[in-house]
Structure formats: structure tokens, C-alpha cells
Amino acid sequence: MQLTNAARQLKQRNIPFTYHSYEVDASDVSAKHVAVSLGKPLDQLYKTICLENEQRRYAFFLISGELDIDLKAAAKAWGAKKASPVPMKELEALTGYIRGGVSPIGAKKRFPVYLHDSAKQKDTIIISAGKRGYQLELTPADLLRFTDGHWFTQ
Template sequence: MSKTNVARLLKQSDVPFDLLSYTVDEEDLSAQNVARKINYPLSSIFKTLVLETDQKQHIFAVISGEEELDLKAVALALSTKKVQMVPMNDLMRLTGYIRGGVAPIGAKKTFPVLLSDRAVGQSYMIISAGKRGWQIKLAPDDFLTFTNGILFTNR
């Protein structure tokens, strides 16, 4: 089993998970493509987006592959006026991860985690393991507990 930082940290904390692998297509890093390659429904694939508030605070927003991020919903959840996506060129510097491999666990810096309430009621969710070609399957409750995550409604 290839060890990613995410897998190592979850294992150290006795959080049950499965490590899934797939062949990376550099031309298509979409959640839809990941779902197809690992043969799981798109609703179970969660993508991690890095945002910045108007107070320059960084946040991980974790949303279902079926969703588009509603920046106003995130701002509302954080009680801030405005949030925006972090430029792709800043991902590595801020998180230690590259596009297509950003994980809300094991990043260079710990940021607050918002999880779409679409994860509620699902027996599992699948997130990046921190490397392209690797995904982690775990229970949404375990994810929320491990990350001290906050549920939000992504309208």
C-alpha cells in the first residue's frame, strides 16, 4: 500500500479508511473522471477547494463532485463578507499539494474545513489522498471529527 501523508495521519489516529488508486489523466483531473476510474458514484467523490476570506484567512471547502461551489454560502457559513478561490499557482505554497491532489488533511498548514451537507447520511465519502492517482474512502462522521470540520449548506 502506497503511503500518502493523508493515509499515514489517518492510520496514526486509528481512523478506518480504504486507499484507492487509479491511473491519472493529466488532461482530465475532474471529479467525474475520478469517479469513472475508481468505479464509484460521483455523489461519493468529494473535491477539496482552497478559499481565502476578505480577512486573508484560508479555508478548505469540501464539496460533492456533483456540486459547484457557492461562494456566498461559504461566506455565510463563515460569517464573513466575501470569499474567493485561491489562485492555482498558490496551492503548492499554501498547502503543499498540487491541483488534482489537494487534500484537507495533512496540508502544510492547518486550515478550517467546511464540508458540504451532501455528505450527511452517506455511509462513505471519497477525498484526495494528497497525491494524484490516490483517493481515501472514509465515513463522513470520521472525516468531520478528524478535521474538526463544519457542515455547511452549499446552495
């Protein structure tokens, strides 16, 4: 099995993770589809959303699969006046990832990472491995430690 860049980086730092793969449906890259494909609960799957603020700075926000991002709460956690999703057409050039395969690990540039506090109640969470069809399962604490991440509430 070929590891993604995100998985290789975790392995190099000896951070334990489980590597999951699933059949990709290009017409449905939703968190719900991924959770069903993996046979995992939707609230264990955390989707990565790349946001930009008014100063054109960027950050990754991870929220549980059943939630929608609250942009005001994200901006507040980030110390920004406002936050908005990076336009799809700019996502790959900025991060190196395409929609449905964005990971907070191994992006072209290192951006701040914010993990929704619902993950505090989870032993492990599942995040994108940086390529459609692959996911990483790890503890929230390991993700925050690896990314120098922060908790946020919405």
C-alpha cells in the same frame, strides 16, 4: 503500497479508511474522471476547494463531485464577507498540494474544514489522499472529527 501523508495521519489516529488508487490523466483531473476511474458514483466523491476570505485567511470546503461551490454560501458558513478560490499559482506553496490532489488532511498548515451537508446521507465519502492517483474513503463523521470540521449548506 506507499501511503500519502494524509493516509499516514489517519492510520496513526486509528481512523478507518479505504485507500483507492487510479490511473492519472494529467489532462483531466476532474472529479468525474476520478469517479469513473474508481467505478464509484460521482456524488460519493468530494472535491476539496481551498478558499480565501477578505482577511487572507484560508479554509478547505468539500463538496460533492457533481456540485459547484457557491461562494456566497461558503462565505456565510465561514463567517466571512466574501470567499474566493485560492489562485492556482499559490495553491501548492500554501497547501503543499497541487490541483487534483488537494486534501483537507495533511496540508502544510491546518485550515478550517467545511463539509457540504449532502454528505450527511452517505455512509462513506471519497476525498483526495493528497496526491493525484490516490483517494481516501471514510465516513463523513470521521472526517469531521479528525479535522475538527463543520457542516455547511449551499
